[in-house]
Amino acid sequence: MLSEQSAATVRATLPAVGGALGEITERFYAGMFEARPELLRDLFNRGNQAAGTQREALAGSVAAFATHLLEHPGTRPDAMLGRIAHKHASLGIAPDQYAIVHEHLFAAIAEVLGEAVTPEVAAAWEEVYWLMANALIAVEKRLHEERGGPGWREWEVVERVTETADVVSFRLRPADGGPVRDFRPGQYVSVRVVLDDGARQIRQYSLTGAPGPDERRFSVKRVHDGRTPGGEVSGHLHARVRAGDVLELSEAYGDLVLDTEPAAPLLLASAGIGVTPMIAMLAHLADHGHDAPVTVVHGDRSPADHALRVDHEAYAAKLPDASVHLFYEQDAPAGTATGHVDLTGVPVAAGTRAYLCGPLPFMRGVREQLIGRGVAPADIHYEVFGPDLWLAERG
Template identity: 75%
Template sequence: MLSEQSAATVRATLPAVGAAIEQITENFYSRLFTAHPELLRDLFNRGNQASGAQKSALAGSIAAFAGYLVEHPDERPDVMLSRIAHKHASLGVVPEQYPIVHEHLFAAIAEILGEAVTPEVAAAWTEVYWLMANALIAIEKRLYEESGSQEFRDWEVVGRDEETADVVSFRVRPVDGSPVRGFRAGQYVSVGVRLADGARQIRQYSLSGGLGEDVRQFSVKRVQGGTTPDGEVSNHLHANVRVGDVLQLSEPYGDLVLDDVAGRPLLLASAGIGVTPMVAMLASLAADGHDAPVTVVHGDRSPADHALRTDHQAYAAKLTDAAVHFFYERDAEPGSRTGLVDLSGIDVAPGTRAYLCGPLPFMRAVRGQLIEKGVAPADIHYEVFGPDLWIAG
């Protein structure tokens, strides 16, 4: 897939590009938002930009993609591309935006690396960029065709439930009364809101209910603390959105879904608000009559902080062979455990497929414990809320 000449050039320059990638992406975003301020106002997550998380994720994905092409010139990292494409589709990214990114990214590379960017180097990295961009454009086109729409629709809030002090679930129905397309348990929607300063900010929230109904449910944890705009959408939803209000939602996207799980042992591990896709998965497994073992693991600060706890327990109880393990840092009740999630005392059946969602340190720890227990790395799937920094790890 990557030409022999370009592969040799990328291999030789990858260490230099990798060492400067943070500077390159900082320069790139500065250029991009100076030329197109509307992208920061209406498309990019301002909180992630302010915290540096988006820059780190972009750096990681570029380096990972280039490194993969060098090692496997006739292949492409489809898992990574799928994850990025689902996020792009949920935001409504279009092909016309890729040349804009290319223009400002390569201007940044040239400025940071200077004379090291010879015509040969520029051509090689241009090839890498367009291999990645064209692959994403093709995947996103397919996703838009499958979803039936690239547009955000208006949805009316028909229910609002205070799950915990910091988590609210919103139930929404299409304003125009049109049919609601099905979604796969584990997927998310993008929710767009207009903030006080006029910016239209978009965030992704896992669907925590509404399978097979004309109503969808998503749950929002309020993000507090710090001086960056991170959490401005969650706080807006908590403070201002009530029954009767209208929100803009995308179609469902996301690749953390239950594929080929019939007859397979499963482990669903979550922490904090990562519980949301797991509850939807349990509901789906219960509805399908899944009869293989299912191990449910969740970690939280306390039972009072455990969002959707009743649903979590109820759907697991509907399965014929489920084991539930809840871990709380404080106020653990009989039947639950005190402390962080620890799989050392939990049986994991041979052939288990695992699904993880929660903070990155939690998922890294659980993944390591699962591998120690003999779970194949290819059978461990995860979802990151926000930029996928695991790619860079």
């Protein structure tokens, strides 16, 4: 709980701090990476840093946490903290790294705001920071304990499948031959690779299924975004990794998971590579004999770009009460629609629980349509890849 004195100070200074967060976080990252270059090389996404999206992520999380403390005294934004904690746990963030962030973040705040950062202001915002940091440390500790501790495990690639021109799937099993923990449909793993310059870069990929009891599968879209550097890990996986190679994976994490209790109509909407967690959800539903209505919606550039389309349709076909609605911007075959996803002609049953994954504009558009069709906002769940998480929270 934020103390009354700090709450008053944070409330008075939030507009100024919030308005300067972009500059603060830019200087924060520059200072931290100058002092600790190994963090950029081996932990932070260099592509996101080059594009500036990581700065927006930190700014959004700090502002959202402070705002919640002011608007809902005595409570914590547990859903938001849980989402961050799962990401951090999958990356192997250690408790002592929060002290490093604190040091450089508050140096940047003092540098940007100057004399406005009185001892009272600094103390109030430090209270906000450590409330957030300590809450995350506690949740991350619990997550690690549930999964046997933090760390990386070597997995051997036993099959590589080309899904589309830009998407490949990897099927893996533990190199040590040991047991594999279950995962919940919708979760992801972190994958750590060593690049040509020696950097150990990490990216997260949704699990698309478990082809066998001791196996996992994930799919990777090659990134063509013009950033420098950009698409480092996806490019490495596409160009270098074949059957027989070994990758380092984390345990499965992620709090956006399929919930089928109590039974309710489900709507699984995706676009592009956002199809990946939906494949795992559909596989789970098919394997467990789910008999409630399921509506599957997907949008893509063309059928040729629709990764895992065979699995997408095959799992849906195994369900006794499922309908599939596909939208393609071009080359739409008979039985599908041309253009972007439009729910106008898609039946949405009362009490529907929806899961969305894809680019932010897609999810915002589908969410708005679902609310317009009577779906409760609390029943619309979404997965965001990368730092866009905080842009989504603010949207």
